[in-house]
Amino acid sequence: MTMTAKKPRVPAAATRERLLDAAEALFAQHEFDAVTIREVAELAQARLGLNHYYFKSKEELFRQVLARRVEELSKLRLDMLARFRSETNTAALPVEKIVEAMICPLLELSLGQDEGWKSYVRLNGRVATSEKYLRMAEGLYDPIAQIFIEELGRSLPSCSRAQLEWGFLFLVSVMSGTFSESGRVERLSDGAQRSSDLSAAYRAMVPFIAAGLRAISPEK
């Protein structure tokens, strides 16, 4: 037998995936410039040089971290939206259902077993308020945004396009602010609440946003 064992240093996932997992975890904890590609390599049990081999630059690594998750997340949101639509006879959905289809998949992934998704959700919570992150995420979130804005328009026909856009931004802000788990709630409540108690937040969030969106409408 001439077969010589390849013996990969780490048996589990492919190197590229391990680097993405490590970067995801670190970017969820620290801002872009505070994370070094050396830390990423170390956490991934890979060598520094491999970052360059797979991603060429740190910015591209960051973008790939987001892109890997956004595709699946967008699919889940659209699936839920489609399901709600198939259950409704009328053309327009209740606003609550649209809000739910946007936020619920994020909540479920965040409460699931996958640590990677937990990290992504926390990271995602910070993307919306940063110019730099939005630039690196260029185009990743826009298709979903357009679809949900149009859906909101059907349910709130008296709203102008501009009002719908602001409303959607408010929705995203509440969702992001809450899921980023910055620890703000712990401080407000003297430790009684944990920002990781996302289910409680979700139960308050959906009625909050739905009622808010209706209130923007000129015809109340």
Next chain:
Amino acid sequence: MTMTAKKPRVPAAATRERLLDAAEALFAQHEFDAVTIREVAELAQARLGLNHYYFKSKEELFRQVLARRVEELSKLRLDMLARFRSETNTAALPVEKIVEAMICPLLELSLGQDEGWKSYVRLNGRVATSEKYLRMAEGLYDPIAQIFIEELGRSLPSCSRAQLEWGFLFLVSVMSGTFSESGRVERLSDGAQRSSDLSAAYRAMVPFIAAGLRAISPEK
């Protein structure tokens, strides 16, 4: 006359204030680790070493940038709240008024002539979603938060303390997300709207948040 001219290199503000102004402008544009104290010194027309003389460390410089503004902002918010209360006979204010007292001062400062305040408002919009920023801002925003949460409690007596805390967090999230001017709205609207059109946002924001807060309440 034995008086010898002191001849300061730059006539205007004291060095410490110029460094704070410069840091404020740069931290408004870039994340903490992306701003170097060299840039700060250069923009302030001062020497690198003076950062250490006045602030000892970069983190303390950041904290002082926030602290300088927060004191005045908190005063404006409390003034407005007190004015609304003096205009109302009943014990509880309409929720709208509480929301206004929190957000309106920020809007007015942002629309004013002072570029420093504009920078601060943009920076402030990112503080709430970042663990690191909140740590550096330790305690700066908490007194205002407690006062406004209690005020909300009087207007929404059927809400639990936990619900009020989530509601306040949602309020802050919407405010922050909008005032951070990340350029998200421009992308959503294909350039038709500008995130700097904050007046339009404000007109939608107050009814949105007020209706949202009422919807959290168990007794609608």
Next chain:
DNA sequence: GTCTATAGCTTGATAGAC
């Protein structure tokens, strides 16, 4: 208070052997 100079590290990127 303000200046210069620099110590002591860390960074992202990459070249080139295997």
Next chain:
DNA sequence: GTCTATCAAGCTATAGAC
């Protein structure tokens, strides 16, 4: 694909003259 070694540039913090 993976490894080592290193480059050139940047950083914060600080010492010490004036």
